[in-house]
Amino acid sequence: MQRNRTTSRRWAGAVLAAAAAVTVVLGPTTATAAPTTADEAADLVAQTGQELTQLDEQVHQARLAVTELQQAAADARAAADAAYAEVARFEPQLVAIAQTGFTSGATSGVAAFLTSDSAEDFVQQMTTLDMIAAHTDGVLVEVSAAREQALAAQAEAEAAAAGAEQALATLEQQQDEVQARVDQYEADLARLSEAEREVVFTTLGGPVLEVPTDLAPPPSEAAGAVVEAALAQVGDPYVWGASGPNGFDCSGLTQFAYAAAGVALPHSSRAQAGMGVAVSRGELQPGDVVYFYSPVSHVGLYIGNGQMVHARQTGQPVAVTTVDMRGYAGARRIL
Numbered sequence: 001m002q003r004n005r006t007t008s009r010r011w012a013g014a015v016l017a018a019a020a021a022v023t024v025v026l027g028p029t030t031a032t033a034a035p036t037t038a039d040e041a042a043d044l045v046a047q048t049g050q051e052l053t054q055l056d057e058q059v060h061q062a063r064l065a066v067t068e069l070q071q072a073a074a075d076a077r078a079a080a081d082a083a084y085a086e087v088a089r090f091e092p093q094l095v096a097i098a099q100t101g102f103t104s105g106a107t108s109g110v111a112a113f114l115t116s117d118s119a120e121d122f123v124q125q126m127t128t129l130d131m132i133a134a135h136t137d138g139v140l141v142e143v144s145a146a147r148e149q150a151l152a153a154q155a156e157a158e159a160a161a162a163g164a165e166q167a168l169a170t171l172e173q174q175q176d177e178v179q180a181r182v183d184q185y186e187a188d189l190a191r192l193s194e195a196e197r198e199v200v201f202t203t204l205g206g207p208v209l210e211v212p213t214d215l216a217p218p219p220s221e222a223a224g225a226v227v228e229a230a231l232a233q234v235g236d237p238y239v240w241g242a243s244g245p246n247g248f249d250c251s252g253l254t255q256f257a258y259a260a261a262g263v264a265l266p267h268s269s270r271a272q273a274g275m276g277v278a279v280s281r282g283e284l285q286p287g288d289v290v291y292f293y294s295p296v297s298h299v300g301l302y303i304g305n306g307q308m309v310h311a312r313q314t315g316q317p318v319a320v321t322t323v324d325m326r327g328y329a330g331a332r333r334i335l
Helices: 005-021 038-089 089-101 105-114 119-191 194-205 220-231 248-258
Strands: 278-281 291-293 296-302 306-312 318-323 328-334
Touching: 038 119, 038 291, 194 306, 194 318, 220 296, 248 296, 248 306, 278 318
Parallel strands: none
Antiparallel strands: 278 328, 291 296, 291 328, 296 306, 306 318
16 A cells, blocks of 8 residues: 555645635735825725725635635545554454464474474475465555555644644734725725715726616526526625625625526636636627636626626625626636
């Protein structure tokens, strides 16, 4: 039984990569000087809002990394349990070896000579003893390998578990820091006039459109279920980090909508933008996921006729808007 070094390296790599990913980069705020005009104030708030979508996505990526660490720990624990079970499987053979005393080839050879009735009988006994010795050596080698793999898997499980625990603590601290940014953004937003706030909202989330009554026919029943589920959330509030049922962020809304078709999406706009197959702007069909900015930090759900539904941003409810809003970067067909 040989230790699976490829699996061991995979676990170790997963632990290191995931642990490194649980770091949200909080840069300085955009507003480094007080705005002198209302337009400047609105522009600065809009820039801060864009930064928040990037920070929000970083937090989602960190959560996925923590999940990977937790899974790595679970996999390593399962491997350790299996390896220890393999060691236990050899216990009866080890007991038998100890009881027979066949571990010493020289002593067994003398015994065979003294108890043999003839040269032929002696040769036969020695052949049997050689076979037993070879079997014994094989058992001991397998036990040693199983024990080595069990100890290694246990160490990897402990390392992954410790990494996950540390990652969770780091993530909780960073979530608090991001929430402080959100609070500051909302305070800055509140100081703007209603017209100025609408400029910010339109800049970041596109113009609010009426929910269409003449929806384009979906390409499949599943796509229709996704679109219907998303549109049913129009008017629900934007809630940072939420995936329903009463509040959503952008990837939380698409995750919720796809669940209506029995499809599980990760709660991350960047991860969703890597699923399925790429489709061009001209090939869009209802149910496609559209994504924005580089790196990706926002997603919406295409509903046809050049429109999408999305959880816009902090302070704004789920709404229908044009798919051609600022930052459009591509689309994916997941169904």
